[in-house]
Amino acid sequence: MKIAIVQMDIAFGDPETNRSNAKKYIEKAVKKDSELVLLPELWTTGYDLSRFEEIAETLDGPTHQMIRELAREHNVTIAGSIAERDGGHFYNTFVAYDSTGERTLNYRKVHLFRLMNEEKFLHSGNAKGNFNLGGVKAAGVICYDIRFPEWMRTHMLDGSKALFVVAEWPKPRVDHWRTLLISRAIENQCFVIACNRIGSDADNTFGGHSIIIDPWGTIIAEAGGDEEILYGEVDFDEVEAIRKQIPIFQDRRPGLYE
Numbered sequence: 001m002k003i004a005i006v007q008m009d010i011a012f013g014d015p016e017t018n019r020s021n022a023k024k025y026i027e028k029a030v031k032k033d034s035e036l037v038l039l040p041e042l043w044t045t046g047y048d049l050s051r052f053e054e055i056a057e058t059l060d061g062p063t064h065q066m067i068r069e070l071a072r073e074h075n076v077t078i079a080g081s082i083a084e085r086d087g088g089h090f091y092n093t094f095v096a097y098d099s100t101g102e103r104t105l106n107y108r109k110v111h112l113f114r115l116m117n118e119e120k121f122l123h124s125g126n127a128k129g130n131f132n133l134g135g136v137k138a139a140g141v142i143c144y145d146i147r148f149p150e151w152m153r154t155h156m157l158d159g160s161k162a163l164f165v166v167a168e169w170p171k172p173r174v175d176h177w178r179t180l181l182i183s184r185a186i187e188n189q190c191f192v193i194a195c196n197r198i199g200s201d202a203d204n205t206f207g208g209h210s211i212i213i214d215p216w217g218t219i220i221a222e223a224g225g226d227e228e229i230l231y232g233e234v235d236f237d238e239v240e241a242i243r244k245q246i247p248i249f250q251d252r253r254p255g256l257y258e
């Protein structure tokens with residue numbers, strides 16, 4: 001599968017500008033025959049949490065409509081997290097639309113990040129982010145979630161072969177970002193496909209280094225700290241060979257782990 005990761009800057013609290021920028025990137029990525037385009041965490045709004053009343057969307061809002069149409073038009077899966085409004089509650093929600101325009105992933109961030117005040121404005125999700133990626137089992141999680149290996153593991157117990165991550169990960173901890181993602185790939189013997197934003201808001205500068213890692217922990221492609229589309233190709237069949245060579249899922253002793 002050919003992957004394109006859109007490592008973009010995000011205009012703070014300005015969904016219209018961000019939609020227009022993302023559309024340009026998606027149209028550029030599909031010219032390279034990309035089959036999946038991954039956008040960052042909260043890519044329409046950034047962390048303008050106190051204005052979510054105004055700028056968060058229901059799941060049939062304008063951003064969802066745009067992504068659904070682009071996915072259909074260009075025969076591609078498009079994914080990323082979008083500020084969601086549901087009744088009086090707000091969520092950080094990772095969605096994916098496949099090439100038929102069907103929403104295949106709808107994951108609300110489970111671990112809210114206090115350092116960025118998420119818990120003051122958002123509700124957390126309570127469900128896993130497993131989804132079907134054209135017949136391949138996969139999972140999608142958001143940013144801080146990757147610090148919880150036990151949560152990542154629960155996603156991999158159904159045979160999932162890829163972990164998709166979207167983030168607004170600050171630059172001062174970009175070493176953690178890389179190390180955690182490589183560890184998640186090695187310990188779960190899965191592909192890790194991760195998109196981080198670049199640029200700044202009033203409180204943080206974000207680190208980029210979007211990355212594609214294979215199930216052995218080897219980096220297939222990695223971006224730097226600037227705006228770019230990162231391209232890479234993954235072969236999900238590699239997962240089985242590695243899980244056969246070192247059968248960690250067979251050798252687990254879950255009875256001892258509580």
Ligand SMILES: O=C(O)CCC(=O)C(=O)O
Nearest residue numbers: 113143144168169170173
């Ligand atoms: O865990 C971290 O260091 C960053 C997490 C984060 O920025 C987020 O969850 O939005």
